[in-house]
Amino acid sequence: MKLWLKHYWQDLISDYADTALMDTLWTTIVSKYTSKNRHYHNLSHIYTMYLQLEGFTNEIEDLESLKLAIWFHDIIYKSTNIDNETLSADFAAKALNKLPTDVFNIEKITNLIISTKKHKCLLTENNDNAYLLDLDLSILGTDWKTYSTYLQKIRKEYKIYPDIIYKPGRKKILKHFLERDTLYFTERFKTQFEKQARNNLMREINTL
Structure with missing residues (x-):
């Protein structure tokens, strides 16, 4: 699973980041999702979402944004926090801003992540938001x-x-x-x- 996810990550951003940055971001992602307090909101959860997504990628409007939102939507997770989603969105924005390109729609990605807080579509004209919430639940x-x-x-x-x-x-x-x-x-x-x-x-x- 972990190797599959690594290849998935590399396929997603390898055209936009050098190897060092790509590996650094990957190491950070793994560290966050494998911390000792993670039992459900971990790499297995991300893996399951991606496996399901692979069955209907042709229905997604902005596949890269959705995939990145999945990667980062639980990157910050602590049961005592009330703002995990906002913190995760901020983390995603900072990470993606390190890439030497503006190819990704960071505002859209962060809105997708924040929508998982109350599980309501923020991007009402964007069916990708609906799919993210459904995959998550x-x-x-x-x-x-x-x-x-x-x-x-x-x-x-x-x-x-x-x-x-x-x-x-x-x-x-x-x-x-x-x-x-x-x-x-x-x-x-x-x-x-x-x-x-x-x-x-x-x-x-x-x-x-």
Whole structure:
């Protein structure tokens, strides 16, 4: 997986960065996503998003921007932070500004990243934003066994909080999602994941 991701990264920016800069950025990305507090928001999460994306790249308007948004959307992640997405967007902007070219639309990339905070499309005329959000939440619509493993990983990331704080907070988030007309924005993901995702969220609520 890690080698696959490295090649994916190199293919994405090798035309715009020298080897030293490309390797430096890669080392930084790996360091962030493999830190000891990462149990779900790690390289496996990024890998899963990219594997799914490969199935419909022809539907994406700005593939490079979407791929970069995926790389950086969780680059900063700490369970006690309330601004991980903003910090991740800032990190992405600084990293991409090191490249000796303005080929990437950094403003679009940072907006895509920030949209994952509330999981609402900021770029309403851009279907890529919808796909990013759906890719990020596809885990919600997996089978219950996979979903249960995801729950365990999320709980580990929030281990600083006792159940008396964690469970009500988690339940509030789940109910917020269930109150939405749809969990997913694209027809592709609605068809594949919506029903199972709602079942999973309701089942989890009953365990809290």
